[in-house]
Amino acid sequence: MIEKKAWAVNGYFALILILALIIGGIALVIQENLVGIPMIILAIILASGILVVQPNKSYALVFFGSYLGTIRQPGLWLSVPLAIRKGVSLRVRNFNSKTLKVNDIEGNPVEIAAVVVFRVVDTAKAIFDVEKYEEFVEIQSETALRHIATRYAYDNFEGQGFSLRGNPEEVSHELMNELQQRLNLAGVEVSEARLTHLAYATEIAGAMLQRQQASAILSARQIIVEGAVGMVQMAIERIEKNGVVELDDERKAAMINNLLVSIVSERSAQPVINAGTMY
CATH class of the missing domain: 3.30.479.30 (Band 7 domain)
Known part of the structure; x- marks a missing residue:
């Protein structure tokens, strides 16, 4: 079902009309004029259609099982008399x-x-x-x-x-x-x-925490190893480029091993002075 606008008129004008009907009807009844009775009944029926709509509030009108529409505009309104009103809040x-x-x-x-x-x-x-x-x-x-x-x-x-x-x-x-x-x-x-x-969940939280910690450690180790390999490669290239010393494959392997161990190790490297030759 799609919302539609219900029929409604200014409620203040309706109140004046209802009061006029009531006063006129009472006056006619006092004068023993039977026309006053229908006027009073009409005023009561119209009064049932008076509706006050608050801000961010709406009312859906149902008349004998039929949806007539919705009133959203705040204020005092006169709508279909004898209709059932179902209010809905429009607030967040x-x-x-x-x-x-x-x-x-x-x-x-x-x-x-x-x-x-x-x-x-x-x-x-x-x-x-x-x-x-x-x-x-x-x-x-x-x-x-x-x-x-x-x-x-x-x-x-x-x-x-x-x-x-x-x-x-x-x-x-x-x-x-x-x-x-x-x-x-x-x-x-x-x-x-x-x-x-x-x-x-609590039953696996401890195991998953260990898994997260292990994953973080592996990721950190990967970064350290990648950085260490880059540093060793740069060091060897500079030594060969500047002609500081000539390194054969065996010396390069030994140097790479020592540098990687010192960089990747969790503990500080302990320097060892070689007093003799490497052979």
């Missing part, structure tokens, strides 16, 4: 999901939670197309969050590809897009969706 609201335990694409149990910022933009859909749109938002938010969490790994230890921890902005954007597709049915607009909690 937050929904904080529960901390969910799901398995990522690698099968690792992770804990994940998110906050969703939303507001109603179509009152007809929110009221008539879903049962309790607020509960619908909560259920669909958690469903979308579970779906996103199962599509990617918590962390990418190889340093390439998409992961929940390594790409928070992309994950939030994808979560918001999926939520919007799900909540269009309820006439709800998603303004923002972001992860508020992301961690390994």
Whole structure:
């Protein structure tokens, strides 16, 4: 169902008309004129159509099972008398999901939670197309969050590809897009969706921490080795270019070995003075 504008007129003018009908009707009844009775009844019926609309509030009007339209404009209005009014807040609201335990694409149990910022933009859909749109938002938010969490790994230890921890902005954007597709049915607009909690489940948190530490150590070692090889290569090239000493293959191998050990080693190198020849 699509929202449409309901018929409504200025409520202040309607109040004046209703008061005039009541006063006139009472005056006629006092004069024993029966015309005053229908005037009073008409005033009561018109009074049932008076409606006060607060800012960021809307009312959907239903008359004998038929949707007549929605009033969004704040103020005092006279609409269809005897119509049932169903109010919907248009304010921006937050929904904080529960901390969910799901398995990522690698099968690792992770804990994940998110906050969703939303507001109603179509009152007809929110009221008539879903049962309790607020509960619908909560259920669909958690469903979308579970779906996103199962599509990617918590962390990418190889340093390439998409992961929940390594790409928070992309994950939030994808979560918001999926939520919007799900909540269009309820006439709800998603303004923002972001992860508020992301961690390994307690039963594997210790093991995964060791894995992260090992991965970090390996990455650091790789950088150190690459830098050491570059430094050794530069040192040998300069020695040969400047003609400091002529190095055969055996001396080059010994020099490369000593330099790599001194650079890559975690401990400070202990200098050893060779008093004799190398042969």
